[in-house]
Amino acid sequence: MDQIAVHYLWWIVALLLIGGEVILPGYFMLWIGIAAAAMGVVLLVLPGMGALAQAVVFVVFAFVSCFVYWKVVRPRLERIPAGNERLNRRGEQLIGQRYTLCEPIVQGRGKARVGDGMWLVTGPDLPLGATVEVTGIDGTTLRVKAVDVG
Template sequence: MVASVATHYLWWILALVLIALEVMLPGYFMLWIGIAAAVTGVLMLILPELSLLSQAIAFVVLAFLSCAAYWYLLRPRLQRDEPGDARLNRRGEQNIGKRYVLSEAIVNGRGKAQVGDGLWLVSGPDLPVGSTVEVVAVDGNTLKVRPVA
């Protein structure tokens, strides 16, 4: 009985060490192996007569199962692909597809549109002030636009 009590405590200590490593070196890998060690400790509490080989096999199987559960079940739910993430630091590209009103007429292919609280340079066909345009592309800091019917 004394050996089994020590054994499940050892598994829990290993679990705490692995989870502490996860805190210092984040990446979700050590966390799931630590969870497998904790479950192995619970298993040893329930079945104290398990041999060392059986404990090791249970730990390895639980580690693979917990890592697979994270990889295939939890990880896809945690990934968020919000629109605009790929364009986070490319502010002009976030405007593609949006419509704006010209605050300065487009003359000789150049004009300005009110975007948020600022004016952006636009290029496109000549249009009068107040025309609604849609952004179709970005060239540096100039929005390429087309008229909206």
């Protein structure tokens, strides 16, 4: 019964480390947490392991898991395919797209319908319903130019 509690202890440590990674991301707690979880599995298989042996095996697991992250996982994450650099910047994804003005551009400012919402736009004065093309973005305001639809 006492040994069962020890492998549960390792799993609790693993959950705390992985939870800490969620709260304070930095990757190292995740991999050490994985090592702690692996240590819990080892104790499930080998319940008679002493405390010193557990500590040594845990340190080895921690180094191995961090090494795997550093040499295998991290290089793969750095090779994300081109085109995803604007994934979470919606405004930049709109560059080159064409939209219809839902408010005329007067004195350089107006609004365009983008999907089911409206975005502020800046550009040359244009009437309501004109088609514009997004040329850039300033914060949450789209820079646009007139498009000839004829």
